[in-house]
Amino acid sequence: MNLRDQLLGSLATLPGTREFHIHVLVSSPRKRSDLFPYAKPRPRVYLQDILILLSEQTTPDSPRILVTAIEASFYNNPATSCGILYISKVDSSGHATRPSPTAALVKGLLKFYADPSTRPVHVDHLWIQLFARAQAQYLFPNSSEFSGKRPLADAQLCVWWKRLLSDTTSDVAARGEETIKIRQYYVLPGFSELEAVHSLKISQSTSGSDGSGNLPWTYGHPYSQSDIPLPCTSGRREHSRLNLGHFIPSFDDDPKSRFMDEIAHTTNADGIGSPKQKRARTSSHGDRSADRPTSEQDDDEDGAQGELGKVTPDEFWERMSFRQECVSGVVTGFFAVGMSSQRRSRTTPASSAASPLAPQPGQVAPRMVRRVVATLLHHHEFSTRSRAVRATETLEGAIKGLCEDLAPVPSSPTPSVRHAERPSTPEPGPSRMALEVPCTPPPRTGGRAHVPDVSPNPFAEPVASLETYRSYIYGAVAVSNAPLPARGGAHGAPGGGAGTAPPVTVLAVRKKRKAPS
Template identity: 55%
Template sequence: MLHRKCARICNIVPCGIVIYHTLVSGSLDSHASRSMNLRDALLQGLADLPGTRQFHLHVLVSSPRKHSNLYPFATPRPKTFLQDILVLLSEQPTDSSRVFVSAIEASLYHVPSTSSAVLYISKVDSTGQGKPPSPTPSLVRALVTYYVDPTTRPLPVAHLWVHLFARAQNQYLFPNSSEFPGKRPLTDVALCAWWKRQLSAVANEVVARHEAMRIRLFYVLPGLGELEAAHALDRVSTSASASATRSVPWSYGHPYSQTEVPLPIGRDEHIGDVIPWFDDDPKARFLDEIAYTTDAEGVRSPERKRPRTSRTAQRGDPDAEGSCIPKTEQTSRALGKVSIEEFWERMSFRQECIAGAVTGFFVMVTSCPTPGRPGLYSALAPLPGQVSSQMVKRVLSSLMTGHEFPTAERAVWSTRVLEEAIKGLCDGLKIVQSGGDAQSPVGTPEREEKVALPETPRADKRRQAEDVSPKVEPIARVETYDSYIYGMVSVSNPEEPRKGASGGDGTGAITVLTARRKKRGAC
């Protein structure tokens, strides 16, 4: 007997045949889940949404590339590999054109030496132009679950860390979407509570599937004590969501002192070895200030080398007169003076954390006894469906600089142009920057001459040699677009009562309350 909630996923295969897959909740076996790619996992996560709706999904995952800045102050730096993730979801009403409703930008770091991976969710945004309820929560949970669950995780690692920084803003990935009247961003405290609910739901679901999984949840709201933080989040949480978080408990504080799951590059009290460095993250900026800045003199230059005054003076010895201290050792010594506890205590006084709004750091620490997918694995060899990092950056740059979503008409136009550009990049088209008026697309597809370019390797023919970097990044083809990038799901489920406006749609914003002035009465 089939579950009442089902959906149809439609994929266009290279031969042009339309295939309909019926996804039933809980019907996937372990073999099917191991072969599932990220696009299919996200489509399955949308299948339980209420109502009759149609979603169109574009998923871009770059091939691995060498990256040395995850722990820039560690000595020696660990060998790390980075992948970019961009998810764009559009919804098509029955009587209108489809429009973007949600987007996620994330980064996946792989540290093979410790069998660890780090998933950093940098931005989540929505336009507010979809049918309620918003698909953003389901999309976020499906993305995190895909990498946390060892049966679907594409990396053969035993430990996975999920990091995010919650900061309320009117918009992140959809320019001018805050001007659309239907977008109701969450307030600062509500956004932190929202993220706590999403990670709790993922942790509870994965633990229910795999009893041997170890999952720890940590959060810190800088400037608030544990009781203050718990009280603030409980005020904006419903009773149902509050009870759901009791399965996997939360710990208030940082995760770098726990002993259940090894750190990605080992265990050390040096903050440069335990705190990861992410782009546009307050922790990264604070690490830079500690490493390169003195008390009140601004950024300092490396000390000039002076001639040795004694034959016994050794390079790098701080007590030897006239010694030459290398720059890496200078930064290491500066970071070594700050303990982990002091780092987080001082973080509460950072401008980004006390600028009038509540912010939050959330970390999910997971460990499983067996790695993800078995078999040979090359950290640098691209997997089927992965694209070049330049393609991901190109699409993201076009979204952020060439499109806007203040009205339904502009949003529909931007959605159509950008979706056509993604397909065009997979069909041998090049994007030419146009210098027309504001209504002209930033990226106008223009067909270029077909040349023999390397394709994304098939699973049975990809290179398996460890640390062998491909000479040319993979080129997405039409087959890549149809099988891994684009997907569509039609949802037909019972409608749910529409909730109030306080639920928000998954993005944060600061709500400013103004006092109403009393009218003066006649004398």
């Protein structure tokens, strides 16, 4: 089963009568050297981009309209047999009918990678990580102006994510062919454990959702445990000195990455600079390392830069509470779920395993995913229903056109008449900069932390075709189930009308009679 079929199956049980149309884009693996930019040696990691677009059609005659979008990334580290599924953005346009399919779609994505029987990459250990921060819009421009969109509040969003992760891990643990070790962690920066539990309980009571689940949650970070190997530190704790850069991965547009970047470029925590050390005498054998200061030599030997070798993971999360993203008056949450199972390693010999860079059937080129995301963010808006319908038609047609090779990069027009006596500005050449997705500026490397990997990819980028579009990218499912009971109706009443509500008995207060005087 591929990812598209898994997601369609998760949508088939939703209440109501409607039809869903889905587009799933998964890029081919490519090398990535900046997931752990401050680890020495840097692990060889392979990255895949994931983009999911879901549109809804209430009747056969009504137009399609985009209702949910998910942007995620999957990192594979073959050296430690660890994978990381990072959910970067989840957004709804507000144009879906009740109930919204966003929760079912996200849960289907999580279960596809969490279940070892459906996981497309052969890894023994999987980490699911995300940063929950409530905003009015993420992937649908101007959707916050639509009156039908009601985004969750900050604490309610944390409860929503905790409930989805709990349901996912409970289902995987119940359906697993063998015992799967699962550990769940969450941190609300600026909150103690008692305050975090109390805040989530209040949000559960107001939203009516249960975020407890069957498996226990640990309030804290997973970087001090040894039950499930971490992606960068497996088997290196005994014979190597580790710094903070070996534990915490760096994702795009993530507050942890920006904070770790500042720590890596801080040399004097107290604000007092140490005197520069004298240059050592050059050795007679021409050793270049003797020309460098002692502090720089220690930096290279320990693999730590700035304060990375002094700040522990516990101290990192304690100081994370004072970051701007966490003290702006809203509740934010960091979630990390680890799963360990070695069933695949015993059934798949290492000699017959395919290269982690080899593209699999149904995958597309990474530039195609970036182009669709850039088109969604910069050329469409969802403030009204008519604009959302027009954006849906254009975007879905563009995805199919890219698979049919009908949407090349437009070139600059050539003027037919040119006046010799009139000066003119030369036409700009074709630029691909507009196709790149805007993101947080890359970390300050100082010229030493990040070295680009210039080794070529032995595999050519996959070329999407109509067969790929029909078999892996596009899919549809018609839902015809019992409708969801209306809010305020009686339990078990399908219509939830006012006439079926149970009678309310009002108790009168009996006054105490005064004794006769």
